[in-house]
Amino acid sequence: MKLNYSLVTRRTFLNTLFGGWIATFFLGSLYAVWRGAFPTLGKEPDFVVLPKPEDFLDIPTNSTKAFAWGGKLGYIFKRSDNTVVALKGVCSHMECNITYKPADRKFYCPCHKGWFDEYGKNIEGPPPKPLEFLEYRVEDNKLIVFKKGVKVELPKA
Amino acid sequence: MSCQKLRGWFLERYDFSDLKGFAKKKFVPEHKHDIWYYTGGAALFLFIIQFVTGMVLAFYYVPYFEQAHKSIIEIVTKLNMGWFFRSLHHWGAQLAIAFLFIHLFGTLLLKSYRKPREILWFSGFILLGFSIFFGLSGYFLLWDERAFAAVRVATGGLSALPILGETIKAFLRGGIDVTGETLVRFYAFHVCVLPMAFLGLLVLHLFLVQYHGMSLPLSQEGKKLKQEPFFPNVVYKDLMFWLVLLGIVVTLATLLPPEIGTKADPLAPPPENVKPEWYFLFLFQTLKLFPGDMYGLNGEVVAVLLVTAAILFFFLIPFFDRKSQQGLRSPVFTAIGVAYLAYFVIMTLVGYFS
Numbered sequence: 109m110k111l112n113y114s115l116v117t118r119r120t121f122l123n124t125l126f127g128g129w130i131a132t133f134f135l136g137s138l139y140a141v142w143r144g145a146f147p148t149l150g151k152e153p154d155f156v157v158l159p160k161p162e163d164f165l166d167i168p169t170n171s172t173k174a175f176a177w178g179g180k181l182g183y184i185f186k187r188s189d190n191t192v193v194a195l196k197g198v199c200s201h202m203e204c205n206i207t208y209k210p211a212d213r214k215f216y217c218p219c220h221k222g223w224f225d226e227y228g229k230n231i232e233g234p235p236p237k238p239l240e241f242l243e244y245r246v247e248d249n250k251l252i253v254f255k256k257g258v259k260v261e262l263p264k265a
Numbered sequence: 266m267s268c269q270k271l272r273g274w275f276l277e278r279y280d281f282s283d284l285k286g287f288a289k290k291k292f293v294p295e296h297k298h299d300i301w302y303y304t305g306g307a308a309l310f311l312f313i314i315q316f317v318t319g320m321v322l323a324f325y326y327v328p329y330f331e332q333a334h335k336s337i338i339e340i341v342t343k344l345n346m347g348w349f350f351r352s353l354h355h356w357g358a359q360l361a362i363a364f365l366f367i368h369l370f371g372t373l374l375l376k377s378y379r380k381p382r383e384i385l386w387f388s389g390f391i392l393l394g395f396s397i398f399f400g401l402s403g404y405f406l407l408w409d410e411r412a413f414a415a416v417r418v419a420t421g422g423l424s425a426l427p428i429l430g431e432t433i434k435a436f437l438r439g440g441i442d443v444t445g446e447t448l449v450r451f452y453a454f455h456v457c458v459l460p461m462a463f464l465g466l467l468v469l470h471l472f473l474v475q476y477h478g479m480s481l482p483l484s485q486e487g488k489k490l491k492q493e494p495f496f497p498n499v500v501y502k503d504l505m506f507w508l509v510l511l512g513i514v515v516t517l518a519t520l521l522p523p524e525i526g527t528k529a530d531p532l533a534p535p536p537e538n539v540k541p542e543w544y545f546l547f548l549f550q551t552l553k554l555f556p557g558d559m560y561g562l563n564g565e566v567v568a569v570l571l572v573t574a575a576i577l578f579f580f581l582i583p584f585f586d587r588k589s590q591q592g593l594r595s596p597v598f599t600a601i602g603v604a605y606l607a608y609f610v611i612m613t614l615v616g617y618f619s
Contacts (some may be wrong), residue, residue: 179442203421207534236557
């Protein structure tokens with residue numbers, strides 16, 4: 109079918125074509141740059157395996173021993189009543205590492221002066237949430253620390 | 266080749282009359298507040314020092330987490346003049362940020378942000394933001410305990426922002442935790458991304474200053490003021506001030522070399538009474554004020570949202586201050602400006618001495 113009149117002028121047609129082409133090109137490039145610049149995120153570990161469980165479990169009462177929970181700090185902690193627990197040593201406020209104060213029987217975050225009691229409850233200062241606890245068990249003379257509810261499957265050696 | 270010949274060579278090819286005319290036509294008004302005109306120039310000079318000393322340091326610094334800390338120790342102990350450049354870079358940064366804050370509050374209280382200079386204010390504000398990020402990324406490169414804690418807090422705090430928080434945090438950290446990847450990233454920000462972005466915006470900022478001319482405080486508008494030629498009078502005054510500043514920076518750099526803390530260990534708790542650089546102290550103190558639980562709300566989120574809102578209001582102040590937009594005096598916004606300044610100064614002091 110031949111139209112007597114064109115609906116768009118040749119100028120509008122070309123402007124739209126080139127404009128669209130340029131916009132698509134830049135948006136696509138921006139997206140590609142963003143994808144490139146954004147890191148591939150690792151994941152928090154589901155579990156870690158530590159050799160020599162006795163080094164961790166036989167610590168004195170009212171003390172802690174640090175281990176690496178992925179890139180973060182983890183603690184094996186023997187409370188004053190001799191129960192042993194595993195927890196993440198990271199403040200629930202702004203993620204600074206916390207430290208245990210045996211004299212006060214509290215965890216302390218030096219960054220903004222936050223305090224947690226032996227049960228990880230945030231009792232003073234800015235921390236909005238309690239500390240995060242982990243579970244552990246001993247298997248084949250190894251200490252396995254894992255997230256609650258995670259099924260640990262060790263690679264067969 | 267004599268200078269005359271060289272001059273002739275250029276004049277045959279380029280017409281400098283526009284430039285000469287511009288230098289001749291530019292005047293700066295004289296009044297009782299005109300000292301504020303020199304604060305921006307002072308910051309500019311300090312940034313020039315930062316660029317030069319930074320380039321020297323970048324030749325020797327190793328942006329890898331196992332070697333970063335050691336490479337700085339080698340710069341200050343083994344390299345010719347290394348201690349001096351590192352110290353100068355440190356003190357230059359401190360003074361540059363101090364002058365940016367002086368420049369900011371001067372502009373705020375004299376209401377130089379009012380119409381038609383809104384974009385000047387915005388570009389300046391973003392330049393200050395870049396500078397603070399320069400500072401954070403710069404002192405993270407030390408890879409010591411304090412820097413490690415500071416970057417964890419700064420990036421961790423951003424994640425409390427709704428919707429975009431987690432994305433920003435991951436982007437800045439280069440992963441879920443602050444690690445060696447973060448160091449490489451911050452190095453790239455510090456020596457490439459930020460300088461490029463900063464220079465681009467600075468060119469716009471300086472161009473707009475020329476385009477609009479110097480801003481007159483409301484109290485001086487309509488008065489018959491003496492006009493001082495920019496070239497050479499104001500330029501010479503600028504240079505005099507810069508020379509004094511150079512003396513101050515070099516003296517500080519020589520007498521008070523900055524310390525290097527213990528190498529960062531992701532599994533060690535930060536040192537007792539750890540504090541960020543002074544220009545973060547007001548934020549640091551603010552964060553300490555908010556309890557974890559505020560009437561059932563998450564205190565951390567409330568704090569971060571309030572701080573963000575306060576900064577946004579500050580940024581958009583040219584739009585809120587309707588009166589000075591119309592050229593009227595606006596005491597309400599003077600009071601707001603004084604309140605911001607007082608909060609900043611008091612919280613910084615409290616943070617410093619606590």
